[in-house]
Amino acid sequence: MNNKTVPTADVLKKEQEPKAAAPKVKKPAKPKATARKAAPMKVRKAVKKGSAKKTVRKPVAKKARKHVAKKSAHRPFPYAKVLKMWQGGKTLAVIARACGRYQKNADDPLHAFRVSLTRFHKGVRINGKLVRLPHRVSKKALKLATRAGKKAA
Numbered sequence: 124m125n126n127k128t129v130p131t132a133d134v135l136k137k138e139q140e141p142k143a144a145a146p147k148v149k150k151p152a153k154p155k156a157t158a159r160k161a162a163p164m165k166v167r168k169a170v171k172k173g174s175a176k177k178t179v180r181k182p183v184a185k186k187a188r189k190h191v192a193k194k195s196a197h198r199p200f201p202y203a204k205v206l207k208m209w210q211g212g213k214t215l216a217v218i219a220r221a222c223g224r225y226q227k228n229a230d231d232p233l234h235a236f237r238v239s240l241t242r243f244h245k246g247v248r249i250n251g252k253l254v255r256l257p258h259r260v261s262k263k264a265l266k267l268a269t270r271a272g273k274k275a276a
Contacts, residue, residue: 198223200239202249209256215240 201222208218219225219236226232243256258265 200224202243202247202254205240205243206249206254206256 204222205218208221213221215233215236216225219233222236224236224239226235240256244258246253246255248254260268
């Protein structure tokens with residue numbers, strides 16, 4: 124006869140039921156932005172108390188400030204325009220007004236313009252080429268004027 128055991132109905136029923144899925148475990152989230160390392164602190168030298176006098180400034184309201192200077196934008200100097208007018212025989216004042224470098228309220232309205240001309244006499248680059256503004260006086264007169272200026276200083 125058969126020596127095989129026949130499973131009972133309860134055991135067969137358990138085997139046929141679908142097994143429940145194992146719960147999903149979340150992976151640890153990666154940080155989105157890496158944190159920057161803090162810059163090392165500067166070491167300050169120890170200062171003895173009472174060694175330096177402290178001045179106390181009174182707070183000033185914004186409307187009370189009268190002499191607030193505006194920050195002016197850098198305007199490139201028009202070397203090509205100046206060279207053309209210089210060769211045309213125009214005076215310093217005429218060239219300065221045409222370039223917008225005449226300061227009518229200043230003690231010396233042409234000072235800044237003359238400084239730029241000094242740079243131009245030494246030589247500047249226009250479109251990659253070195254260009255020098257020619258002097259309108261003889262080399263002898265120029266040397267004498269330079270020597271007199273150095274002697275006065």
